[in-house]
Amino acid sequence: MKKADKLLIRALKGETLKSPPIWLMRQAGRYLPEYRGTRAAAGSFLDLCYNPMLATEVTLQPIRRFGFDAAILFSDILVVADALGQKVGFEEGRGPVLEALKDGKDLAQLGLGKFHQHLGPVYETVSRLRADLPKETTLIGFAGAPWTVASYMIEGGSSRDFSKAKSWMYGRQQDFAALIALLVEATSQYLIQQVEAGAEVLQLFDSWAGTLAHNDMRLFSLEPTRQIVANVRAVHPEIPIILFPRGVGAGYLDFAEAGVFSALSLDQSVPLAWARDQLQPRVALQGNLDPQLLVAGGRALRFGVGHILNRLGKKRFIFNLGHGIVPETPPEHVAELVKLVREGAG
Numbered sequence: 001m002k003k004a005d006k007l008l009i010r011a012l013k014g015e016t017l018k019s020p021p022i023w024l025m026r027q028a029g030r031y032l033p034e035y036r037g038t039r040a041a042a043g044s045f046l047d048l049c050y051n052p053m054l055a056t057e058v059t060l061q062p063i064r065r066f067g068f069d070a071a072i073l074f075s076d077i078l079v080v081a082d083a084l085g086q087k088v089g090f091e092e093g094r095g096p097v098l099e100a101l102k103d104g105k106d107l108a109q110l111g112l113g114k115f116h117q118h119l120g121p122v123y124e125t126v127s128r129l130r131a132d133l134p135k136e137t138t139l140i141g142f143a144g145a146p147w148t149v150a151s152y153m154i155e156g157g158s159s160r161d162f163s164k165a166k167s168w169m170y171g172r173q174q175d176f177a178a179l180i181a182l183l184v185e186a187t188s189q190y191l192i193q194q195v196e197a198g199a200e201v202l203q204l205f206d207s208w209a210g211t212l213a214h215n216d217m218r219l220f221s222l223e224p225t226r227q228i229v230a231n232v233r234a235v236h237p238e239i240p241i242i243l244f245p246r247g248v249g250a251g252y253l254d255f256a257e258a259g260v261f262s263a264l265s266l267d268q269s270v271p272l273a274w275a276r277d278q279l280q281p282r283v284a285l286q287g288n289l290d291p292q293l294l295v296a297g298g299r300a301l302r303f304g305v306g307h308i309l310n311r312l313g314k315k316r317f318i319f320n321l322g323h324g325i326v327p328e329t330p331p332e333h334v335a336e337l338v339k340l341v342r343e344g345a346g
């Protein structure tokens with residue numbers, strides 16, 4: 001099948017479809033027993049990310065089970081920090097742990113010297129996937145957006161209040177600007193290589209954009225992601241790029257007005273009628289079912305799906321969650337969701 005005929009690409013182009021394409025953020029992961037099996041065989045989580053054979057396998061698992069319209073490369077946003085030379089690990093039950101950047105001296109140790117060599121296995125995973133995926137399935141490559149990745153690099157892991165990252169933003173402006181600039185360059189190059197290896201669509205995750213004041217959001221979420229889009233499109237003018245600026249509320253309008261993103265991924269707090277009237281005329285939308293509805297299942301799930309389909313409909317729309325699948329999700333509920341969306345539960 002030609003790329004232009006794939007359902008996800010047709011939705012991004014604004015065609016009216018019988019039912020929207022569907023894929024789910026974190027569709028590969030711990031809620032699937034087969035993922036837990038492969039993950040145990042791989043060793044650590046990062047070993048899995050850097051093992052092209054096993055990373056390909058876990059990317060394909062949810063496609064085999066549910067027949068989603070898109071597969072997302074199995075990796076993590078923090079491989080970019082790792083490839084820039086910062087020590088990154090993942091601890092069971094705790095999430096990512098990084099050797100936090102303290103100042104400009106730590107930042108100066110990082111660089112692009114071994115970047116592509118380090119990420120070679122990820123590019124190989126992308127090309128294997130392009131060869132192995134069903135013909136109708138779109139392959140999505142991805143990266144974290146600079147603010148979200150910078151927050152992990154400065155905080156040393158997940159954070160509740162982002163106090164260290166914001167102390168750089170407000171008190172070490174030069175170092176912070178240098179870190180963001182480094183991430184813009186690294187992320188642009190990383191995404192260009194993914195396209196060259198076979199990615200057909202890209203998604204940028206700015207999971208923590210919603211923690212920023214509106215003006216900072218424009219400076220450190222909108223601006224860097226806009227620059228990345230410009231850099232990638234300078235090499236691949238046609239590549240569709242979806243942005244997930246999670247939690248920005250009315251700020252979604254700023255991203256829609258920027259006019260450069262192919263689609264915006266909405267978190268579950270975004271009002272559907274507002275999104276339909278204010279955003280969808282300007283940009284394709286993706287989202288935004290509450291991941292906990294997928295845990296609940298049953299009537300609540302059917303109602304939630306119908307609500308979204310009725311409002312965001314069949315044009316310029318990709319069905320997804322408002323954030324990633326949680327490990328407690330019963331796989332049968334995911335199968336039910338795919339059926340509901342394809343049958344048009346609206």
Ligand code: 1CP
Nearest residue numbers: 025026027028029045073074075076077095158205207324
């Ligand atoms: O134990 C395990 O197996 C690790 C769990 C896990 C998985 C399955 C992590 C750790 N990352 C991933 C894969 C992953 N991460 C994908 C793969 C493709 C898919 O969606 O199927 C993607 C796209 C990501 C992206 C990612 N990683 C984001 C952005 C999206 C989001 O969820 O907001 C973020 C913030 C991360 C960081 C991260 N990776 C893992 C954890 C536990 C975290 C921290 C999350 C936090 O701080 O709350």
